[in-house]
Amino acid sequence: xxxxxxxxxxxxxxxxxxxxxxxxxxxxxxxxxxxxxxxxxxxxxxxxxxxxxxxxxxxxxxxxxxxxxxxxxxxxxxxxxxxxxxxxxxxxxx
Amino acid sequence: xxxxxxxxxxxxxxxxxxxxxxxxxxxxxxxxxxxxxxxxxxxxxxxxxxxxxxxxxxxxxxxxxxxxxxxxxxxxxxxxxxxxxxxxxxxxxxxxxxxxxxxxxxxxxxxxxxxxxxxxxxxxxxxxxxxxxxxxxxxxxxxxxxxxxxxxxxxxxxxxxxxxxxxxxxxxxxxxxxxxxxxxxxxxxxxxxxxxxxxxxxxxxxx
Numbered sequence: 001x002x003x004x005x006x007x008x009x010x011x012x013x014x015x016x017x018x019x020x021x022x023x024x025x026x027x028x029x030x031x032x033x034x035x036x037x038x039x040x041x042x043x044x045x046x047x048x049x050x051x052x053x054x055x056x057x058x059x060x061x062x063x064x065x066x067x068x069x070x071x072x073x074x075x076x077x078x079x080x081x082x083x084x085x086x087x088x089x090x091x092x093x094x
Numbered sequence: 095x096x097x098x099x100x101x102x103x104x105x106x107x108x109x110x111x112x113x114x115x116x117x118x119x120x121x122x123x124x125x126x127x128x129x130x131x132x133x134x135x136x137x138x139x140x141x142x143x144x145x146x147x148x149x150x151x152x153x154x155x156x157x158x159x160x161x162x163x164x165x166x167x168x169x170x171x172x173x174x175x176x177x178x179x180x181x182x183x184x185x186x187x188x189x190x191x192x193x194x195x196x197x198x199x200x201x202x203x204x205x206x207x208x209x210x211x212x213x214x215x216x217x218x219x220x221x222x223x224x225x226x227x228x229x230x231x232x233x234x235x236x237x238x239x240x241x242x243x244x245x246x247x248x249x250x251x252x253x254x255x256x257x258x259x260x261x262x263x264x265x266x267x268x269x270x271x272x273x274x275x276x277x278x279x280x281x282x283x284x285x286x287x288x289x290x291x292x293x294x295x296x297x298x299x300x301x
Contacts, residue, residue, distance in 0.1 A: 004100075010214075011251050013105035013174075013222040019098040032097040043247045050211040074169075074223065074248040076202040076210060 003059055004066050007033045007046070010073040022060035026053045033072050047071045105222070107176035107253075112139035113184070113284035119149065120283075121259075121266045130280055139175070139182035140280035142225075142255050142268055148188050149283050155190060156229035156261035163262070165200035166193060167228035171214075171221035174253050183224040183253050184284070189213040200228055225255035235260050235267035237276035245271050255279065 003020045007029065016033060026046060034041040046053040048070045053062065064070075116134050118127040133140055144152075148170070155166045168190030172183050191213065192206030202210060214221075226249060230236070235258040237245065245256050256269045256276075268281040 010221075010223045011249065011254065013220065015103045015105075016099045017101045019100055024097050028097045032099060036099055036102075039250055040247060047211050047214070049215065050208045052207050052211070071214075073214075074226075076207055077204060 003064060003068075005064060005068045005070060008069060008071045009033070009037055009039075010071050012037065020059050020064070022058060024059050025056045026058075026062070027056060029059075029070070030054065030072065037072075039072075043075055044072050045075045047073050052076075105174075107174040107181055109176050111137075111177050112175070112182060113143050113282075113286065115286065116143065116282040116284045118282060119144075119266050121153075121264045130282065133280055134282055137178070139177050139180055140282055141253075141270065142183050142185060142279065142281035143284040144170075144185040144257075144281060145172075145187070146283050146285045148185050151188050152227050152257065152259060153261070153266075156231070156259040159195070159229065159231065160261050163197050163231045164195040165197070165229050165231060166190070166195065167200045167202075167226065169223050170225045170227060170255070170257065171217055171219075172224040174222055174224065181253050183255065185224055186219065186221070187217060188227065189217070197231060223249075224253060225249060225257065227257040227259065229259045229261055232260065232262040234263065235265045237269050237271075242271060242274070242276055245269075245276075246274075255281070257281070 001022065005018050005020060006015050007018055008015045016036060018029065018032070020029065030044055030046060031041045034044050048068065053070065118130045122130065152168065155168065159166050168188045170185045171187045171189060172185040175182055175184060189210060191210035192203040194201050194203045237256060237258065241256065257266065258269065259266045268279050269276045270279050
């Protein structure tokens, strides 16, 4: 069954309507939204309310349903090699 | 079936003049303040305007870690605006959470994500993440190589700024990335009529 959700980009405020299947993973949603907006998927995660979503958990696993709104936000832990947290390490530069 | 994007509602920058009640950050030096005041007098926006309450939160956050000399950080929330073809941002508020910090590094502590997301939910307006701030306790305001990587990896929109605060030397500076390099950009502190508890009210004198 198709699940229709909205994904908001925290950095532009734009919103896409997305159609998913229960087997789709969070990573696929991130890849799709980040790719659409020209972002590097590895640097972002999804947020649904107070929960951080990422990885291979599926739409069905997480109970994502029609009408859910998730937000694509910078990964608070970084996500990209060389980026530790939404800030990063200054080692050697201080 | 793969994930399918069926439509998009794009948010456009709000067209509007920059705030009129502005002043330089109190930690700019006299020369920087003088130049900025001249720019603010023109009818063209500077790249960023930070609400005075948001600025105080960031400054106090950095000052709170003066003793430990550890870094602090957070996200700046606001809106993107456009005036006379020039894009600028209003920083209306900031959010932060529990941090994993040392004297030369900082990141959000994973135990604090729930708190961070709760603060985003309570922002009270349809925010855009217009940038991030962090402190350099005692070693000046600049973007390190890793800061540049962080900014280019995570804060990719051209309007997004990085504010750096040095709470030991009482300095603050804002940056954007141009090419591979960090470039210092102008920013101002603004307030609006709602910040003045008596603004717009008739003054009634005591008899």
